[in-house]
Amino acid sequence: MTRRRGPKLSASRLAKWLGRRVEQALTARKDTYVFLSPPYTDKQTVLNRITKARTTFRIRSKSDLSIAKQIFQSEDYRLERLARHPDIRARYDALVKAGKTPLIVDCGGNIGLSSLYFSEHFPKARIVTVEPGDDNFATLSENCRGRNIIPVQAAIAAEASVGRVVDIGRGTAALQVVPDPEGDLVFTTVPELITQHGGEGAVPFLLKVDIEGFEHDLFSRPAPWLDDFYVVVMELHDWMMPGEARSGNFLRAIAPLNRDFVHINENIFSIANRAPSVD
16 A cells, blocks of 8 residues: 655645634633644644543545544534534433443444544544555544544445445545445445444444435335434535435435434434433
């Protein structure tokens, strides 16, 4: 595997980073996370200004840096902005207090940044991160080493099979998968992940799905496991594949369930309407 450096240095990129650091220092604006590393370095460190925790990870490209900004600067997965956040936190706390392990399944892990974010916010959880791409998975494994994160190289699907990765020319953040009986990529299911990696006492807590349109396959069969997760974070891809109704199976699967449904930017947040205490 060829090791690539991070985004190339440019005066404009450096000026934007320095300007943001000055703005954060001099204004009342207090972002939760601050990037401590210049944008042209392949090792990035972000500081949580509230907890003082530092998270370090490797990036390979400008695309990776953009994803890092989505997760740690824009905080695309920030649950605190939801009206149901007290219930979500109560559910997590109740599981931990009962001696259970909250299980987070991250489908479409890319280089592991979403899992690192969840790891910081839910340190007592077990996080299973699924990513099919070879280089993505290698970087994910490096970034998540030593954390409460289990990397799994596979594709997530409605049923176990095999297939392959397809590069559609949108970069490593948009790799797709297709079934192929001659392929060498394992297609696994959510129940299989729970059985194989959940461990004793694990209880489904949060499911994140961002699988570049393959959600039409994941929800093409009955998915009774969906409502087991107190929180579901879903990115749909009809915008990327117009006319294919890739979101239809997910919408049909979740519509009959007694859950809230909140759409913020690229993500749908679905929270179960049941008591947050341990069932």
